Amino acid sequence: MFGWSEAEALGQSLPLAVELVRALQDKNLLRTVVQRKDGESLEIDCRIAPRATGGWIVLSTDLTRTVASEREREDLIAREREANARIKAESRFRELLEAAPDAIIEVDREGRIVLLNAVTVKLFGYTREELLGRSVDALIPDAARGRHATHRANYWEKPMTRPMGQGLTLLARRKDGSEFPVEISLSPVRSEEGFRVTAIIRDVTDRKIAEEKIRAANQQLELRNQEVERANRLKSEFLASMSHELRTPLHTIIGFAELLGEELEGPLNEKQKRFLKHVHEDSLHLLDLINDILDISKIEAGGMQLNTESFDAREAVRVAVESIRNLAAQKSISVENQVEKETFVLADRVRFREILSNLLSNAVKFTPEGGRIEVGLGLPQEDKVVFSVSDTGIGIAAEDQEAIFDKFRQVSAATHGVREGTGLGLAIVKHLVEMHGGSIWLESTVGVGSRFSFSIPADRSQPPAPPVVLVIEDEPAARELLSSYLSPLGIRTECAATAKEGIEMARRLRPDAVTLDLLLPGSSGWSVLRQLREMPETSATPVFVISVVDESRAAIDLGATEYLQKPLKKEALVRALRRHAPARFGMV
């Protein structure tokens, strides 16, 4: 066609070369003009493709001007385009295949590998050539190989995309015979050559190692938990039996000491009594220690459960204060209870009392003769009530204040000359307060005294009952005036128009305070005052006598709390209420 012989053409550089390269870029199809040997120019269409050995191959040519009809030519071009598209799609597919992070193989019905990617080579250690056309069994460990043919047959029964051997740990085999864990997912592929199956094989060695590590860690954790539980149980059992064993001999030591002290078996001389007292007191101290150690061990072992409920702390404080009074009286220490208003807390009643009792007995212990102890309420926190126990004791130096809540930490200098304690009381108190979600702190000055404060969750759902003032007054306008003074302050007013009604209501309502108009019809105000003072229900209730006439001396003598002259100003009344019943009116 070109006029060259084969021998002439071979090795000759193609005058087409430049155009060929261009043709390659131009979708492999080119119409160009070449020169024949005889010098004549020919317009040709050609398709080129890269050769595996390098270089290019011109796949087809067409002498359009001389041979092909226009229609044939277009037909040809369409076919060429199709072929090109297929090549392109195939190369895209190749790229995808090779870029996949997993090994991908395609296996035909007979189990022969017909396609594989680079990862497969890398993963299994075979070359492409070694694997192509070879049975997939090569990749399966000896142990599983026997069953594989059956599995394959089953898969053809029901070809669908699914993971292989779900729930099992699958192993694959490398060329060198070593095995590694894999996950395989299978998809059926329909191709010109028939049904095939694509297997995507993921090496899960790293994941398995990580999983194994986690599993081992969990197992160890589980073991350690069991050990801790067992240790805790043993500790509890040990505590129970130790407590029992220690108390058993103490029982007879204390008992016989008491018995001897009762002198039922004969009188003791003073020295014997003193010796016996030492034995008795120290055996009681030993008992305290045992009880405290048991308590703190229970708390630390997590064996102490709080029985949280809502209750008015006032009552618990009262009981704790009353039970310490005897001990305090022995040292002429006065104990004041300022917790007079309703204070609802969410706490364990028994433990709350234990906290207070511990702090109170501590205060007694460290307060010298004639001192003073006070239980009160501190500034409330957002959701907590603050209680405080103050004393006029020896105080605690700033540098020791931190250590004082530690176990067995009595600040040695401070305890000089003071009867020893167990050294556990404050540690227990701190634990108990913290178990309630509260905190405990201390303010103290050496030689002046200490104030221990602790917070306990408040029960705000219980609104405190409003204070009540009973107004005994015959004039409606005056009654209304007093009501209008007090109601905006959250004080409930109850009114009585006559002396009889006033006394009856005072007995029934037990108001927090009474105002009394001296000029009542029926009975004089004075007799009402006397009766109020005589009734046990109202004998301590503040009574404010209100009158136009100044008879303050007589009123006070007869038991009035204060005398207020009409016209009465609001401020004067509120001041009087606050002064004489601060617990109920201090906050209004």
Added chain:
Amino acid sequence: MYYETILMKTILVAEDRDASRELIRTVLTAAGYAVVEARDGREAIDRAFETRADLVILDLYMPHTDGFGVLARLRGDDHYSKVPIVALTASAMAGDREKAIASGFSEYISKPVNLTLLRQEVGRLLGNA
């Protein structure tokens, strides 16, 4: 004197420790009760049926049969189904008292015993407090 003996209430004290038994015996004898002693659970059951005591004090942990075992035997008896039976123990764990009362003990006294409390409880249970 003769009438006093007849009217004396009898208390059975079952306790394996000699010292503790002597302590309780001394206190109760001085308080005017007749005391019968037993050193273990088996002996407690024998003595109980010999004497038909008015009150029984059982240490909870004794050889042979413990306090709960003795209690079960005694409560099955017509006489002892109505007699106060007191548990005595050095155990002081939470729930011990509840467990004892639930088992059928009339009262629970923990060691170390407060002598005044012991006298009071015994007097109360015998109805002459």
